[in-house]
Amino acid sequence: MSAQSMRVAVAAAAVVASVSLQAQTPDVAAYRDAVNTYVKTGQPAKAVESLIRWDRARLDAVVKEIIASGDAALLESAAMLHLDIGIAIAGISTPASAAYFDLGEQLIAALVPANPDVRRQLSAERSAEIARIRSTWLGVAGSAFLSVHDTPRARTTVRKAREVAPKSPALMTILGSIDETESGPFNPDEVESLAAKSRVDRERTRLLLSAQRWYKDALEIEPDQPLATIRLGRTQFLLGDVQQASQLLERGRVIAKEPAHRYLAGMFLGALQQHQKDLPGARASYTAALAAAPLSQNAIVALAYVELLSGRPDQAQSLARGHLGSLDPDHAWWAFTGLIDLDGLFWLRQRVRK
Amino acid sequence: MRRLVAGIAAVLASVTLSAQQPVFRAAVDVVRVDVSVMNGLHPVTGLAADNFVLTDNGVPQALSSVSLDTVPLNLMMVLDTSGSLAGERLTHLITAANGLVKSLKPEDTVSLFTFSTPVRLVVKTTGDRAPILKALDELVADGSTSINDAIFLALQHRPPDAGDSRPVLLLFSDGRDTSSWLASKHVIEATRRSGLVIHVIELVQDQWMAGFLGGMQGRPSRFLDDLARAGGGRRWFAKSPGDLRELFGKALNELRARYLLTYSPAGVTREGWHDVKVTLKSARGDVTARPGYFASAP
Numbered sequence: 281m282s283a284q285s286m287r288v289a290v291a292a293a294a295v296v297a298s299v300s301l302q303a304q305t306p307d308v309a310a311y312r313d314a315v316n317t318y319v320k321t322g323q324p325a326k327a328v329e330s331l332i333r334w335d336r337a338r339l340d341a342v343v344k345e346i347i348a349s350g351d352a353a354l355l356e357s358a359a360m361l362h363l364d365i366g367i368a369i370a371g372i373s374t375p376a377s378a379a380y381f382d383l384g385e386q387l388i389a390a391l392v393p394a395n396p397d398v399r400r401q402l403s404a405e406r407s408a409e410i411a412r413i414r415s416t417w418l419g420v421a422g423s424a425f426l427s428v429h430d431t432p433r434a435r436t437t438v439r440k441a442r443e444v445a446p447k448s449p450a451l452m453t454i455l456g457s458i459d460e461t462e463s464g465p466f467n468p469d470e471v472e473s474l475a476a477k478s479r480v481d482r483e484r485t486r487l488l489l490s491a492q493r494w495y496k497d498a499l500e501i502e503p504d505q506p507l508a509t510i511r512l513g514r515t516q517f518l519l520g521d522v523q524q525a526s527q528l529l530e531r532g533r534v535i536a537k538e539p540a541h542r543y544l545a546g547m548f549l550g551a552l553q554q555h556q557k558d559l560p561g562a563r564a565s566y567t568a569a570l571a572a573a574p575l576s577q578n579a580i581v582a583l584a585y586v587e588l589l590s591g592r593p594d595q596a597q598s599l600a601r602g603h604l605g606s607l608d609p610d611h612a613w614w615a616f617t618g619l620i621d622l623d624g625l626f627w628l629r630q631r632v633r634k
Numbered sequence: 635m636r637r638l639v640a641g642i643a644a645v646l647a648s649v650t651l652s653a654q655q656p657v658f659r660a661a662v663d664v665v666r667v668d669v670s671v672m673n674g675l676h677p678v679t680g681l682a683a684d685n686f687v688l689t690d691n692g693v694p695q696a697l698s699s700v701s702l703d704t705v706p707l708n709l710m711m712v713l714d715t716s717g718s719l720a721g722e723r724l725t726h727l728i729t730a731a732n733g734l735v736k737s738l739k740p741e742d743t744v745s746l747f748t749f750s751t752p753v754r755l756v757v758k759t760t761g762d763r764a765p766i767l768k769a770l771d772e773l774v775a776d777g778s779t780s781i782n783d784a785i786f787l788a789l790q791h792r793p794p795d796a797g798d799s800r801p802v803l804l805l806f807s808d809g810r811d812t813s814s815w816l817a818s819k820h821v822i823e824a825t826r827r828s829g830l831v832i833h834v835i836e837l838v839q840d841q842w843m844a845g846f847l848g849g850m851q852g853r854p855s856r857f858l859d860d861l862a863r864a865g866g867g868r869r870w871f872a873k874s875p876g877d878l879r880e881l882f883g884k885a886l887n888e889l890r891a892r893y894l895l896t897y898s899p900a901g902v903t904r905e906g907w908h909d910v911k912v913t914l915k916s917a918r919g920d921v922t923a924r925p926g927y928f929a930s931a932p
């Protein structure tokens with residue numbers, strides 16, 4: 281995302297919470313134009329420029345009219361515009377992001393005709409396609425919340441997706457990632473008493489075991505899914521099974537194609553190698569992760585720390601200074617956590633963008 | 635015969651060891667130790683070099699200088715701006731930080747880091763107060779909490795050569811880490827190696843695991859306690875956001891009332907960790923200082 285696009289998206293974030301009186305234009309026509317701009321250019325920030333001063337009530341009214349039109353192509357395109365804006369602003373204002381997702385969810389749900397007679401006439405193929413679009417859309421939205429660590433919203437959204445597609449390996453993987461993320465703050469070293477340590481450790485283990493189950497379920501349906509393989513490896517490491525973790529992460533690194541997956545494989549493998557005191561190996565893995573996600577704070581911090589341990593404090597300082605010194609204030613850091621369901625997002629985008 | 639050979643071998647081994655492990659060369663390497671001496675809540679002033687006894691890896695060292703509040707501060711402020719700070723808490727934080735910045739001496743410098751999920755260097759080291767005050771007024775609270783990564787990244791921004799200033803890191807947070815890559819133990823290790831003094835102000839209104847652990851509400855962070863110890867600094871608790879202004883003021887007073895001891899290490903092997911212990915002679919007070927420093931190969 282460019283800095284300019286981000287600044288426009290930030291302005292869009294303010295729209296939802298504000299109430300402003302503006303000269304009226306044919307709102308539905310303006311909204312349709314915005315959706316068309318998004319479809320033609322693939323740039324949500326550019327598309328939303330014309331809607332920047334709209335408040336929530338105005339958007340609600342237009343979305344209701346769009347839903348009433350029953351125009352499936354328009355519904356899907358509009359929902360994608362909302363999804364992309366929600367992702368663009370997720371790390372700036374989660375509530376504003378949630379508002380865009382909420383409207384998009386209404387649009388995507390409307391792909392299922394309200395009229396039961398019309399619904400009955402849908403072909404099995406079209407019904408399945410609608411189900412896939414809806415569940416993927418909700419899954420991507422849920423993963424966007426996860427990328428900014430809003431696990432409650434992530435979980436709620438992904439559960440809705442699973443009502444539509446209960447056997448989706450992508451959704452199972454996201455749910456596993458939610459459990460894994462929620463286990464993070466449960467650190468027994470942070471509490472004093474033995475009783476508290478035990479409870480904290482049990483909760484951490486419970487969440488990690490739940491994550492493990494989700495990943496294994498996903499891999500039973502789709503054995504070569506890189507993300508579930510990599511995340512299962514990570515979970516095994518966190519649970520103490522270093523050997524299994526190593527095998528899974530090595531496999532994940534080999535089958536990973538997307539940069540986000542290569543990034544995760546590098547990070548998690550690096551952590552394992554660091555644990556085994558293989559600092560050269562960890563450095564190579566973190567370097568690969570950084571190459572896949574050059575703006576990732578985690579990758580910078582991980583590599584810099586290994587440089588420190590390796591007796592190269594100058595390198596550590598250089599990495600840290602280079603990172604913080606070059607950051608664009610509009611930097612979309614949440615796009616580099618490896619948690620957004622990019623496969624789902626790309627699939628949805630290619631359906632609507634010409 | 636066997637005993638003689640073994641004895642010669644031991645001597646040869648120790649000579650070789652000495653040759654392989656370079657020691658500090660006198661008057662080339664200087665170590666600065668930032669020390670607080672308190673009598674209860676009050677700093678002890680008027681101490682001179684002969685009031686301090688300093689050992690480096692157990693070897694007594696001769697202090698070349700002792701100064702109090704004459705060396706300018708190079709203050710690195712690292713402030714938590716996660717979502718839990720939104721509202722009244724942020725307002726009080728801004729007021730407190732503003733007060734501290736305005737109380738700095740003209741020769742002091744300051745930089746500002748903030749962290750929620752990402753860590754940001756908002757204002758680089760400067761003697762100009764205006765950009766810092768402006769940045770403070772524009773702070774927004776949103777997101778999760780990457781304390782560990784923030785401290786680590788800030789440590790890497792310490793000046794390579796302190797020169798005529800005293801670099802100090804002042805951390806403020808109201809919660810536990812929820813989104814860092816580094817674990818707490820990594821940050822403690824990085825702190826040990828940094829040589830930087832770290833002070834901590836913690837707003838202990840933490841609802842961390844309130845439902846999960848019942849009576850664990852409002853407990854100070856053990857990690858932040860370990861951090862202050864490793865950094866040779868002090869830690870203050872605020873029980874309400876309204877306490878922050880006073881505590882930031884206390885922190886600054888403490889920084890001013892610290893002694894800077896310098897010495898050129900002698901009689902110790904250079905590379906590796908050095909345990910430093912500072913005690914008082916002919917004076918009374920509680921001494922707080924970094925537990926040591928890490929020296930890398932020349």
